[in-house]
Amino acid sequence: xxxxxxxxxGNGMAGVRTLEELLKLAPDAYNITxxxxxxxxxxxxxxxxxxxxxxxxxxQIMLNSEQWYVDNGITLHKGKKVEQINRARREVIASDxxxxxxxxxxxxxxxxxxxxxxxxxxxxxxxxFRDIKDVDTMLEAARNHQHAVVIxxxxxxxxxxxxxxxxGMDVTVVHLLDTLMERQLDKPAATMLQKSLEERGMKFLMExxxxxxxxxxxxxxxxxxxxxxxxxxxxxxxxxxKPNIELGKAAGLHCERGIVVSDTLQTITDPKIxxxxxxxxxxxxxxxxxxxxxxxxxVAANHLAKYGIAQYxxxxxxxxLKVTGIELFSAGDFIGNDKTEDLVFKDAASGTYxxxxxxxxxxxxxxxxxxxxxxxxxxxxxxxxxDISAFRKTILFGQHNLGDSGHNPETRVASLPDSxxxxxxxxxxxxxxxxxxxxxxxxxxxxxxxxxxxSASCGSCTGLxxxxxxxxxxxxxxxTPKTKPLCKCTDYTHDEIRSGILKHELKTMPAVRDHFxxxxxxxxxxxxxxxxxYLLCAFPTEYVDDAQSRYINERVHGNIQKDGSxxxxxxxxxxxxxxxxxxxxxxxxxxxxxxxxxxxxGQRIDMFGIQKEQLPAMWKDLSAAGFVSGHAYGKxxxxxxxxxxxxxxxxxxxxxxxxxxxxxxxxxxxxxxxxFKLAVSGCPRNCAEATxxxxxxxxxxxxxxxxxxxxxxxxxxxxDLLCKVETEAEVLxxxxxxxxxxxxxxxxxxxxxxxxxxxxxxxxxTAILGDAAxxxxxxxxxxxxxxxxxxxxxKARAEGAEANEFTPILxxx
Amino acid sequence: xxxxxxxxELYKIPVLGSRLIKTRDMDIxxxxxxxxxxxxxxxxxPHRGGPLxxxxxxGHTVTCPLHNWKIDLHTGGALAPDRGCTNVFxxxxxxxxxxxxxxxEDEASAC
Ligand SMILES: Cc1cc2nc3c(=O)[nH]c(=O)nc-3n(C[C@H](O)[C@H](O)[C@H](O)COP(=O)(O)OP(=O)(O)OC[C@H]3O[C@@H](n4cnc5c(N)ncnc54)[C@H](O)[C@@H]3O)c2cc1C
Ligand code: SF4
Ligand code: SF4
Ligand code: FES
Numbered sequence: 001x002x003x004x005x006x007x008x009x010g011n012g013m014a015g016v017r018t019l020e021e022l023l024k025l026a027p028d029a030y031n032i033t034x035x036x037x038x039x040x041x042x043x044x045x046x047x048x049x050x051x052x053x054x055x056x057x058x059x060q061i062m063l064n065s066e067q068w069y070v071d072n073g074i075t076l077h078k079g080k081k082v083e084q085i086n087r088a089r090r091e092v093i094a095s096d097x098x099x100x101x102x103x104x105x106x107x108x109x110x111x112x113x114x115x116x117x118x119x120x121x122x123x124x125x126x127x128x129f130r131d132i133k134d135v136d137t138m139l140e141a142a143r144n145h146q147h148a149v150v151i152x153x154x155x156x157x158x159x160x161x162x163x164x165x166x167x168g169m170d171v172t173v174v175h176l177l178d179t180l181m182e183r184q185l186d187k188p189a190a191t192m193l194q195k196s197l198e199e200r201g202m203k204f205l206m207e208x209x210x211x212x213x214x215x216x217x218x219x220x221x222x223x224x225x226x227x228x229x230x231x232x233x234x235x236x237x238x239x240x241x242k243p244n245i246e247l248g249k250a251a252g253l254h255c256e257r258g259i260v261v262s263d264t265l266q267t268i269t270d271p272k273i274x275x276x277x278x279x280x281x282x283x284x285x286x287x288x289x290x291x292x293x294x295x296x297x298x299v300a301a302n303h304l305a306k307y308g309i310a311q312y313x314x315x316x317x318x319x320x321l322k323v324t325g326i327e328l329f330s331a332g333d334f335i336g337n338d339k340t341e342d343l344v345f346k347d348a349a350s351g352t353y354x355x356x357x358x359x360x361x362x363x364x365x366x367x368x369x370x371x372x373x374x375x376x377x378x379x380x381x382x383x384x385x386x387d388i389s390a391f392r393k394t395i396l397f398g399q400h401n402l403g404d405s406g407h408n409p410e411t412r413v414a415s416l417p418d419s420x421x422x423x424x425x426x427x428x429x430x431x432x433x434x435x436x437x438x439x440x441x442x443x444x445x446x447x448x449x450x451x452x453x454x455s456a457s458c459g460s461c462t463g464l465x466x467x468x469x470x471x472x473x474x475x476x477x478x479x480t481p482k483t484k485p486l487c488k489c490t491d492y493t494h495d496e497i498r499s500g501i502l503k504h505e506l507k508t509m510p511a512v513r514d515h516f517x518x519x520x521x522x523x524x525x526x527x528x529x530x531x532x533x534y535l536l537c538a539f540p541t542e543y544v545d546d547a548q549s550r551y552i553n554e555r556v557h558g559n560i561q562k563d564g565s566x567x568x569x570x571x572x573x574x575x576x577x578x579x580x581x582x583x584x585x586x587x588x589x590x591x592x593x594x595x596x597x598x599x600x601x602g603q604r605i606d607m608f609g610i611q612k613e614q615l616p617a618m619w620k621d622l623s624a625a626g627f628v629s630g631h632a633y634g635k636x637x638x639x640x641x642x643x644x645x646x647x648x649x650x651x652x653x654x655x656x657x658x659x660x661x662x663x664x665x666x667x668x669x670x671x672x673x674x675x676f677k678l679a680v681s682g683c684p685r686n687c688a689e690a691t692x693x694x695x696x697x698x699x700x701x702x703x704x705x706x707x708x709x710x711x712x713x714x715x716x717x718x719x720d721l722l723c724k725v726e727t728e729a730e731v732l733x734x735x736x737x738x739x740x741x742x743x744x745x746x747x748x749x750x751x752x753x754x755x756x757x758x759x760x761x762x763x764x765x766t767a768i769l770g771d772a773a774x775x776x777x778x779x780x781x782x783x784x785x786x787x788x789x790x791x792x793x794x795k796a797r798a799e800g801a802e803a804n805e806f807t808p809i810l811x812x813x
Numbered sequence: 814x815x816x817x818x819x820x821x822e823l824y825k826i827p828v829l830g831s832r833l834i835k836t837r838d839m840d841i842x843x844x845x846x847x848x849x850x851x852x853x854x855x856x857x858x859p860h861r862g863g864p865l866x867x868x869x870x871x872g873h874t875v876t877c878p879l880h881n882w883k884i885d886l887h888t889g890g891a892l893a894p895d896r897g898c899t900n901v902f903x904x905x906x907x908x909x910x911x912x913x914x915x916x917x918e919d920e921a922s923a924c
Contacts (some may be wrong), residue, residue, distance in 0.1 A: 024861065233882040302897060307859060310897065379907040419894050429894050439880070522829060522847050525869040525876045548829035552867040560878055612867075808833040808840075809821055811915070 003031050004103035006304065007092055009082045009247065011036025013045055014277025014293040015108030016064060021301030023072055029305060032074040033100045035092065038131060039079035041066045045131070046290060046425070046458045052135050052163030058066045085251035087270060088670035104272050104304060107248055107259060111241040111288070113280040115638050116151065120213030129160045135248045138234065142167035149173075149222055151210055153180040155237035155321060158193075162323045164234070172203040172230060174210060174222070184319045184330040188346060189353050189369040196351065197328060205230075243279045243286050258286040263311040265300040274300050282314060289317050290425045290457055318379050318424055320372070322458055329375035330713050331381050332365030332485055333357060340364055340506030345396040354396050361389040373413075374398040376464070380420050413467040420463050427515055433465065437472045445469065487526040492516045494530070494747040501538050509535065509546060523575055525551075530748035533635065536671055537743050540785030547802065552631035556805060557691040557793045559606075560633075566615060567608040569630035570622050571668060574642045574660030574680075575603035584625030592618050596781060600713075602639030602677060604630050616806050620798035628792035631669065635749070637676045637739070641689070645682035645699070654699035656682035659728055661695070666732055669790040670782075673746040673755075678735070691719045694742075694752040695735055700724075704731050706736060708764065709756035717753040720761050734768060737775045740782035817905065817912040823851070824909065829905045831866045831875075836915060836916035841902060842866030843911060844886055846873055853913050859884070859897030 006022075008015045011034050019032060036042075037413040040062070047061035069076040080094040091101045113128020115121055125141060127134050141148065142164060152729070153175030165171045173180075179190035194204060203223075213235060214221040221231045233334050243258035253269045254260050258281030260268050265280070267273045277293045280286065287293060287606070292315035302310035318331030336342060336357040343356040352370035356363055356378065363382040368375055377398070381388060388395055416422075436442060436451045448465055449456040455465040483492050497516060506512045509531050513523060523531065528549035535543045558566035570585065585605055589597060595609035610618060619629075632638055640663045643649070645656030660680040667678065679690035680697040690696030691711035696719050698705040703726040707719030725731055730778030741764065746755040756764060768775050797806070826832045826845040834841040840856035842865050852873070856866045864877035867896060873886045883892040890898040903914040 025859075298896070302859075307897070307899065431894055435881070457878070520872060522871045525870045525881075528869065528871065548827060548870065551869065556867075560864075560867065562861075562879065564862075564879075804825055804827065804832065805830075808835045811818060811820065811836045812833055813912075 003029070005101055006030035006032045006104050006106070006369075007100050007102040007108045008032065008034045008108060009085075009092060010106075010110055010279075011038065011040075011042055011076070011078065011109035012108060012110045012277065012502065013042075013063075013290055014110070014297055015106055015118060016042040017294055017297040018106060018108070018274075018276055018300050018304075019072075019074065020064075021298050025307055026305035027072075030104075032072075033077070033102075034074055035077045035080050035082045035094055035098075035100070037079070037081040038133075040132065041068065041076070041078070043132070044457060046322070048129070048132070048135050049159035049163055050324075052138060052160065053324070054163075055324065058132060082247060085247060085273075087251055087273075087712055090272070090437055095420040102272075104274065106300070107253075107267075107273065107275040107279060108152070108277040109244040109247060109279045111243045112241040113237060114242050116210065116239060118210055118213055120215065120219070121237075123213055123215050123219045124217055125215075125219040125233060126213060127235065129156055129236055129238050130241075134236075136163060139167065141234040142169050146170055147172075147231045148234040148236065149230065149232040150236045150238055151206070151541060152238035152240070153177075153206075154238060154240075155181060155184065155319065157236070158197070158237055159322055160236045160396075162197075162200075164236075165202055169234070170203075171201075172205055172232075174205045174208050174224075176207065176209055178206050180204075181321075184334075184367075185357060185369075186334055186367050187330070188330070188344075189330075189355070189367045191329060192348070192351060192353055192369050193321075193326065197323075228567035241278065241288055243281070245279055248275060248279065255281075257281050263299075264303045264309065265296055265312060266303070274304070276300050282312065285314060287315065287317065289319070291315060291317055291427060294426055294457075315429060316383055318375065320375070320424075320458070327368075327370055327372045329368045329372040330366065331375070331379045332363070334365035334367040336364065337437040343392070343396055351787075356395065358392075361387050361392065363388065371398075373464070376421050376424070376461075377416060379424070380417075401798065413464055415472050422468065423452075423454035425459045425461075426453040428452050428454040430468065431466070433468055434472050437469060442469070468629050469621065486530060489513075489518050489520045489523050489527050489671070490516050496789050497531075498534050498744075501534055504779055507535065507539055507542060509549070523549075529635075530697070533671060533673065533748050541788055547805075555634070556612065556615060557629050557631075557797065558610065558612075558633060561608060564612075565608070566610045566612060567606050567633075568610055568615070568618065568622075569600065569604050569606045569632035570627035571630040572604050573664045573668075574640055574657055574662075576642075576657060576661060576722070580626070581625065584622070584627070588618060588621050588625070591621065600632065600639075602632070603641050604632065604639055606632065606693070613806055613808060616798050616800075616803070619794035623792065623795045623798055627794075628668070629794040634671070635674050636672050637670045637678075639668040639677055640667070641677070641679040641693070643681045643687035645680075651685055652682035652699070653701045654701050654704065656680040656688065656697075659697065659699070659704075659731065660688075662698075662728065663735060664788075666736060669792075670739065670743070670786060671789065672739070672743060673748050674751040676739070676742075692716060693719065695738060697731055697735075702726070704728075705733065706734055709752045709761075711751060711753035713751075715753075720756060722765065733775065733779050737768050738764070740778040740785075743782075743785075744778075817914055819910050820913045821911050822909055823849070823906055823911055826851070826911070829870045831868075831870065833864075833866045834913065840864075840866070841913070842875075843904065843913065844870050844875060846870060846886070849906075851904050851906055851911055853902040854884065854886060854889050855900040855902075857899055858882055859889075859891055859899050860895065865899070 031333035042064040044061040044063050050056040082092050082094050093099050113130045127137050148164045148169040148171045150157045150173045153173050160174050162170045169743050179187050212223045223229045231681045245255045248259040249255045253267045260281050260798040261275050265274050267275050276296050294594030299310045299312040321328040338665050340357050340359045345354040354368045357365040362385050366378040387656040416436045420430045422430050433454050442448050455462045486494050532546050532549040552560050558568050594607040598606045600606045640660040642657045646652035676694045678695045679688040679693040680686040681690045682699050692710040696707040706722045709723045711717040831842045831844045842856040844852045846891040851910045863877040865875050867878045868875040874883050876883050882895045889901040905912050
């Protein structure tokens with residue numbers, strides 16, 4: 001199919017975000033051309049304030065470098081202003097004559113600083129605050145001049161004033177009203193804000209209206225309506241913005257305050273033309289903050305990708321001020337009326353003020369100054385219409401109001417619900433961030449930004465994101481508190497359910513769900529997988545595995561990769577292999593045109609990029625060559641890593657490779673609460689890294705040290721020494737007993753490291769070392785459950801088991 | 814509207830499982846819930862296009878195998894907090910056989 005042409009006018013935050021979202025959904029759908037009046041790639045406009053304050057550099061606020069456009073096949077016409085849209089010919093024409101044809105067009109021209117029509121407003125040194133050019137002008141003025149006047153005491157004006165002050169200028173803010181930021185703050189909060197800005201050296205002329213800008217070519221001063229004058233070498237007008245609709249208007253698109261668009265962000269005049277961002281008016285509202293624009297971008301991209309029909313229904317916005325050291329938050333209707341009530345907390349000495357406007361016990365608006373940690377919590381309840389009567393008395397003290405930990409942001413953020421919005425600009429909620437941190441193993445703020453976009457725009461939520469990061473990464477071991485129910489489908493805990501299964505001989509999943517009064521008919525992915533495992537562990541010879549309660553990797557015995565293809569790992573016991581085996585693997589790789597092969601961290605060979613339909617045939621060939629599945633994808637025993645050992649190594653004390661093979665022969669095929677790895681090192685040099693494995697054996701002259709509970713994953717944990725034994729037979733028995741104890745005791749999805757920390761090393765030692773009879777019984781149970789488990793799933797699939805799973809249905813239509 | 818096409822016998826779809834249908838234009842996943850109702854959705858998760866057919870079915874929902882988004886099989890819409898949706902196609906069961914209507918993408922309903 002011929003690609004359609006998509007043209008974007010306006011290389012700003014909303015337009016480019018739309019492209020980013022579109023590229024995620026349908027990377028190849030369009031030939032994309034972008035026109036931007038500014039001579040740069042795409043930058044984070046919000047961050048101009050920190051650039052002005054020298055807290056950031058321009059390089060740091062670039063969102064997409066010019067290389068990004070190249071990488072994504074986008075033609076960028078920077079520094080070119082589009083002057084005409086010819087709707088009949090479907091093309092746009094830029095200032096330099098460049099013409100681009102479109103099948104679909106996005107207008108994202110943003111807005112313009114509103115310049116007061118004062119006498120003298122055209123003088124040099126009178127500017128708005130909108131783009132890099134304005135910031136350059138201000139920095140230049142700060143180098144050569146002293147007096148700056150900012151007209152407008154709103155968000156933008158104060159950020160400009162703060163930045164200019166940081167550049168060493170003498171700054172006066174002129175405001176028409178008697179309180180600052182009147183659209184975001186009530187009087188007490190505004191007063192506190194003004195006071196702390198004054199303490200920093202900012203001057204204010206409240207209730208002053210400008211009459212004229214003085215000077216010849218360059219501004220020299222300002223005269224007010226009351227007749228007074230002050231000197232000024234730079235005047236920044238920050239009195240508002242107006243949607244930049246000239247181009248749309250000239251093209252005949254219906255405009256009111258902004259270009260009028262529908263819920264799909266198409267202009268109501270011409271569905272081939274989308275408009276997005278600050279130049280837009282949607283359901284009567286024109287937005288001037290990024291959060292709504294980003295939501296619009298998602299919807300427009302969804303539509304452009306011809307995916308479903310997402311709809312934009314408007315956004316409730318909240319505001320924070322980006323002046324370092326000043327915490328300020330507001331949202332909703334914070335003024336109220338005669339039907340509303342106020343809850344107010346004010347501590348002038350500590351500089352803290354919070355006010356909630358309530359109607360029928362629901363939050364209508366909020367203003368906070370000094371302490372804004374709970375802002376997102378209030379905002380969430382406001383958007384959800386939560387009835388707060390139950391905790392009305394303590395609500396002002398924040399979510400973490402009881403107990404002594406209330407002032408530690410880390411614990412506070414911990415108590416937020418997963419749905420709480422952390423990053424307002426990008427609409428990222430706590431659950432998303434936590435999920436990204438745990439699943440993608442993120443460690444730094446930058447990584448979280450890259451993966452979730454949280455705190456990547458205005459950055460006011462940086463503190464919250466950092467707390468969340470600290471909490472999530474650091475709190476890994478406490479992730480399964482004892483009283484927590486298994487999942488939302490039940491009120492019972494893992495332990496209660498496991499013991500109930502044995503006690504009442506509940507041998508099927510429906511029996512368990514009946515007995516424990518499950519709230520959902522089929523359970524959910526969390527409990528189904530857990531129950532399937534618990535039943536299998538309890539009744540290894542009787543229970544019939546439920547394929548539909550297994551994650552895809554375990555269902556098809558391969559690893560799903562990011563593009564939906566699979567990877568396959570044949571088992572190589574103890575890491576040993578022969579030239580025949582290598583040849584067989586190479587032949588299979590050739591035959592199935594395996595695009596990538598890799599030696600894994602567990603000393604096995606991984607073949608990537610296999611299509612699902614190919615799997616059974618490939619397994620057949622591997623089985624024929626003597627391989628069984630490596631279970632490298634399951635919550636199961638995976639590998640036994642080995643070092644060279646006494647056979648060749650000059651340090652080796654025992655045959656670590658041989659022992660590794662025996663251990664793998666003993667344990668392969670066993671399902672576990674989580675993935676499970678072993679290693680054997682031939683001497684304390686520990687080349688097999690045995691001390692970060694679930695079980696590590698370190699050979700010494702006099703025998704074998706058994707180590708348990710190690711983890712080399714997200715949070716590295718070195719093993720605990722379980723005991724020392726003298727013979728290989730003992731190693732096998734103790735290992736089997738440990739495996740079984742873990743299998744029977746741990747919660748599903750709990751690795752040995754957090755499990756040992758939760759139950760305590762003593763309990764493990766007692767079970768395995770304290771009582772030889774118990775150890776032997778555990779080992780015996782392990783061996784029994786291994787009998788049905790050591791069936792190669794690949795071979796079974798190759799012989800036709802679950803063939804439906806691998807056979808797509810083809811339709812010629 | 815285009816005609817109904819017989820795609821598979823109901824018993825050949827595992828309960829709480831799916832079958833993958835490949836058409837010239839796209840892949841479609843046909844799911845069977847525990848109450849034997851059947852759903853057909855485009856086999857591409859609204860998040861990053863993950864193969865929904867490979868996910869775990871529960872109730873009338875499927876959880877995508879790549880990043881755990883939950884998709885409502887009636888509407889194709891992602892459950893909160895995620896947002897987005899994939900197309901759903903008309904299906905019916907007659908005499909134990911599942912029929913699918915291959916409407917164009919624009920006609921296929923979505924939330
Ligand atoms: C200093 C500052 C601080 C801000 N702080 C915050 C904040 O803390 N939080 C928040 O949510 N929002 C903040 N905002 C607002 C936020 O930056 C805007 O809401 C957002 O940038 C709007 O995105 P947009 O794509 O609609 O417009 P823009 O980002 O302004 O992009 C429009 C682009 O279109 C280009 N253009 C216009 N006409 C044409 C044409 N004819 N041809 C080619 N190109 C054209 C312009 O040059 C511009 O680059 C701030 C804004 C400023 C200026
Ligand atoms: S295999 Fe590598 S990339 Fe994949 S999850 Fe593990 S550590 Fe990350
Ligand atoms: S752990 Fe010891 S025996 Fe094994 S390879 Fe290293 S040095 Fe040799
Ligand atoms: S692709 Fe489905 S959840 Fe990410």
